[in-house]
Amino acid sequence: MSKKFYWNCRGACDGRLIRNLRLAWRNSCPDFLILAETKSENASLVRRLESLGFDGSAFIPSVGRSGGLCAVWRSEKVNVAVLKLNRQYFHFKCSFVGQPVFLLTAIYAVPVPHLKQELWADLRSLAALIFSPWVVVGDFNDIASMDERIGGSSPNESRMKTFQDRI
Template sequence: MGTPDFCPLPLYLNLSSMKMLVWNCHGAGNSVFKRTIRDLLKSHNPSIIVLIETKVQLSSMGLFFNNLGFAASTFVDPVGKCGGIWLLWDPFKVIVLALDANPQVIYVKIKRDHFPNWILSVVYARPNPTKRDTLWENLESMEDNMSEPWLAVGDFNDFASQNEKRSFVPSHSHARTRKFAARLNMCNLMDLGCSGPHLTWSNGRQGMANTLERLDRVACNTE
């Protein structure tokens, strides 16, 4: 018999898949947040929740998340009402070991029986360029000792090309985009792309004053 021109690949269930919900929520202390997070959990059934810019302390929401089944957490609370990173998980689905944390990034190791361990970094980069430099020094130091699969997610407060910014005001940010792309390369991280609207931040202004940028992303190493 001749070989067919097209032989489809067999379809196997990806048993290693795991859902993670990452939300730059801009405040977690209101009824709209609670209603929305319940809807998201019902729709997506994640094992891990990552919340960025919570602007409130996790202690004020602990019972709420316990009732949703996310009884384990590691977090960096906001300074005043600025920032905040929460990472919560269902302890019956996954083991998360905290490695390090500071106001701009949380590092954890993700473990599940019968699957390789991997590293998750949750990023909330500060708007201040000097503080972002400190973040990237931290990430580069992490990469120097990285031998496992590594996923970095969150608000990097930077964009990698002019295609990731839409503004009616002339842009002089070419040096900024080159620096950000170089930093990703230094950490051996590659952008995983996205579906849907890719410009994730707006200055909230109308008409010609509106600016949109892609500040939130997911990146990983080759492992």
């Protein structure tokens, strides 16, 4: 069985990343890993992840200390083609050994309203062209209901309704 892992790591620049990943996986490393909100401006993160046995990668740098996405995979277990990428997402065509082909969109939505609008417009455009199984994972920096939030200020109900309508 293939293993996939998505983690909003909220920063991957410090030296604890590899140690924490090894602890999370114990004896079994995933075949495909996506890290969001890496806050990493350069691909040195990819080199550190390669030390875990990954040999394929895609990287979107953060802008300053905000955002960033990194995907790594084991090419003997999964064939990955990068179809599209931009500041907020990767769009892949994936095929795990012995499994059907599917599309995967991994998202880290920038918490800036006009950039989120661009993301949703892109997703609508992608959706119009997709007739295969499609998986969308990620952090949209929005919530769909009040019970998804703990602490802090009250969520904006209009924003929640907009997110509910989109998903």
